[in-house]
Amino acid sequence: MTSVAEQERGSPASGKPRASGGDNRMKMLEATMKRHQYQADALIEVLHTAQELFGYLDNDLLLYVAHSLKVPPSRVFGVATFYHFFSLKPQGEHTCVICMGTACYVKGAANLVAAVENLCHIKSGETTPDGKVSLMTARCLGACGIAPAVVLDGEVVGMLTPESLTERVKGWVS
Ligand code: FES
Numbered sequence: 502m503t504s505v506a507e508q509e510r511g512s513p514a515s516g517k518p519r520a521s522g523g524d525n526r527m528k529m530l531e532a533t534m535k536r537h538q539y540q541a542d543a544l545i546e547v548l549h550t551a552q553e554l555f556g557y558l559d560n561d562l563l564l565y566v567a568h569s570l571k572v573p574p575s576r577v578f579g580v581a582t583f584y585h586f587f588s589l590k591p592q593g594e595h596t597c598v599i600c601m602g603t604a605c606y607v608k609g610a611a612n613l614v615a616a617v618e619n620l621c622h623i624k625s626g627e628t629t630p631d632g633k634v635s636l637m638t639a640r641c642l643g644a645c646g647i648a649p650a651v652v653l654d655g656e657v658v659g660m661l662t663p664e665s666l667t668e669r670v671k672g673w674v675s
Pocket of ligand 1: 600601602603604605606640641642643644645646648649650
């Protein structure tokens with residue numbers, strides 16, 4: 502089944518990422534690479550951001566990063582497969598990535614994590630046994646203006662409360 506992330510991501514390998522349907526994750530990834538002046542040294546940092554935004558790193562995304570940072574794809578794939586914290590496959594059917602960066606943390610991100618952990622009976626970094634929901638945390642997603650920020654199935658949503666987040670995630674578990 503094609504994931505929402507795949508549908509929305511478009512084809513970054515073409516060198517021209519598409520950001521449609523309100524999906525600004527490619528723009529956020531681009532901003533991270535720009536901030537690092539497209540330096541090859543920033544590869545791990547950029548892959549971290551990509552995973553935080555998309556939930557996992559697929560081939561197109563890895564190729565896009567390789568192309569943007571002018572790093573051989575073999576090195577990018579090597580790094581992505583070497584470190585256990587990178588995932589090359591989608592995890593649960595639905596993904597909830599909660600930003601725990603400073604701006605989001607001070608606006609109560611930890612309460613959001615607790616709310617989803619309680620609702621789904623999983624800890625951050627885990628997927629429910631039925632494969633429905635994966636919960637992850639991220640460092641700054643680059644959306645501090647709408648803190649606390651959460652990526653719900655690829656959609657960046659801001660200013661959530663434990664109640665409003667629970668309301669959204671509830672639909673995934675019922
Ligand atoms: S700290 Fe959460 S988006 Fe920046």
